[in-house]
Amino acid sequence: MKKFVSLLLILIMAATMVCGAYAENGHQALLNVAGSDPEDVSPFKTDKGTKSMLWSVYESLYDLDPKTGELCPVLVDGTRGENGGYTIVDDTTYEIYLQEGIYDHAGNPVTASDVAFTYMKNIEKGFKSYYSKLEEATALDDTTVQLKLSAPIENVSELLPYFINIWVYTEKAFNDSPSGLTTDACGTGRYKLTQFVSGASLTMEAWDNYWQKDESKINERHQAHADKIVEYFMSEETQIVIGLETGSIDICTKISTESCSDFLEGGMYANQVAVSTLPDNKEVVLNPNCSPESPMSDANLRLACFYAIDNNYVVRALGDGTAVACNALGVKEGTVDYNEAWETVPSYQNTYDLALAKEYLVKSNYNGETLTIMTNTDNNGAYKTVALVISSFLEQLGVKTEITVYDRNTADSKRRDPKAFDLEIVSAVSVASSNMEMYNYLFNTQTTGTDKTLWYVDDSRLNELFTTAYAVKTNTPETMEALYQYVIDNGYSFGLLRMNANVAFRTDKVEDIMYQGQHLVVPGSSPLK
């Protein structure tokens, strides 16, 4: 028996050492990235955050400059057309002009008919909402695509998906793909997808024959600095931290602030790993349930609650560097319609005033009911902490609360029951270039199919102001201002905070992190050392 045990121990030691040596030799990829599981590599759902790596494989007609929010031509020829690559022929007809000489990774030429095919195929795949008014896309010639719409496009944010949420692929590539481009990819981007292991990793290699030969036309987000990128789909943050510490991970596209402590100033690995932090382009909002079933249908109670909450304190409670407080209902960076004056005009967004809150409470019909604060488990349970702090503030006001926490999908379902909650802490949608994208989510009644918003606001004046500000012809700073003020005056939503999105990277390999329009990391274009 002793011999058996000894032999076993020797075998285990030998095996681990051999494997260790093997593993050491196996690290040949130039850039190892820890990211989230995209589930598939299809080019249809383009705004899915976990698919950001595919941004280097596929290209859209335009992309957004993250600093200015402006459209930058990618596949279109920016020198043609009245609007830098496209022309509005009439209210319902658009013409888009492609560059010449585009071809995909398989060598197929990309023509206007392929772009038209992409539009129609994406709609067929269920993504009609990107191009909700598109009736037909046709090719007029090899480089001109005509879009026929059922109604005029009303807003810039409505127009953007037509140009950005379209990763162009050729009809031939789609038909040749055994999986219909679900588990394999063929785009026009700087990187070729060479391997996709579902649930584990994807590997991309720089494409030497990139169609755009004129370097001056390639913007910084389309550079290929790394020869090969391997993205591992990792959910366990301890593993990611260890990967960064040992150097087996070069970039982690998303990591919580708590896990970054070793990498921040004074941390054990601060000289090897840096953290790039950007406030998320999604605002975490506190929305009242305005249905008659809830006490929050009372405007005075809403204002009382909101004035009793200090969102700067809420942010502090989440921990240093975890989030930033919002002084207005809107995202500032990269948006064209944010008004900096909102931050200075006194409102519950930037003022904590318990005395005023108590005045509103006296005016309200609040009868000591217990209010239910609903939230979800996103962001590692940070929203639950937010709910706890808000609950304490409301307790101070004399409003009783209880907290219910669900996973996000359950919370989305529970919202359909007006009796299930009184206040909800929820992350609004990502804002790419216009805050109307967020206002659309919060105040558009079309998403519910009723006259009410998702949070049961049934207010014809709000609807009118929203429709005016949303329409492209009447979208002016004045109409936006009127909508904003009306929302704030009635306490329809409270922009609490924005979570910080941390990107960690090895400083011995990566010089800086490159972002694209929607605050997503582009590892291949990040300058290397």
Next chain:
Amino acid sequence: MWKYILKRVAWLLLVLVGTAFVIFTVMYFVPGDPADIALPASATFEERQAFRNELGLNDSYMVQLGRYLYKTFIKLDFGTSWTYNVPVMQELFSRMPRTFMLSLITIVLGAVIGIPLGIYAALHQNRWQDHTMMVLAMVGVSMPEFWLALMLVILFCLRLQWLPAFGIGSVANWVLPVITGTVAGIAKNARQMRSSTLETVRSDYISTARAKGVPERSVIYKHMLPNALIPIINIIGAQFGKSIGGTVVLESVFTFPGVGLFLLNSINTRDLPAIRSSVLILAFFTAVVMLIVDIIYACIDPRIKAQYVASGKGRRKA
């Protein structure tokens, strides 16, 4: 014997239909709208309704259940995953070999190491060898799998830098998941084998064999071991069935793309076809493994065989 097997196979089919019914009913009542998950946030009410109609989610419970059972058991169509956008069986079968292999290695190692240790402890009952092994076995059984996994990662990946912490590309990637999965198996098998051996050691036939002067080696290998191993087979079978579907912790910690992780992700995203099919397939594998265990049991345990043969003869006479 064949009748016994056929009877068990018939039961297996019933178990599968029952599982399908239960999982369908449970998921039907779980909150969460697939349209919210699959479509962009900007999708209108009409687009969501159209999506639900296309998938038949607006039909009544009975209609949906009937359609599901018909498709699954008559047409053998397990559907397409709403999140992975590929046929569920394709995704499952691409992951199954990894999970199966991981389970097989951990079970085999658990048995190969755990069983001799258990016998060794039993043969040295109440001596230091026995005490040491049982303390270690208790530690092995008590250690949470995720904690052990993280400790191993810290030791072998961060401190010693011998092994990779994640991935599936090389043999080295498998070492830590295998060790983590094996430790509890070794401990359980050693404890079970020890008590089983001690029970056998005290049997009359062992005393008789020793009294007849049979060499100790023969007593152990010919008389004691075959009898002591019988309960272990059942335990190993159950471990195998459980580990095929229950390696979620291992797969999650080591970013190991197996069936457990697929199932977990499917539950999070309310991917109903993926959840239903995964559970059904796992139930099938577990039931098959247990069937094999029962058959082996019947083959090697003369008491069960005799019982079955006797009941068969009895029926023929009647």
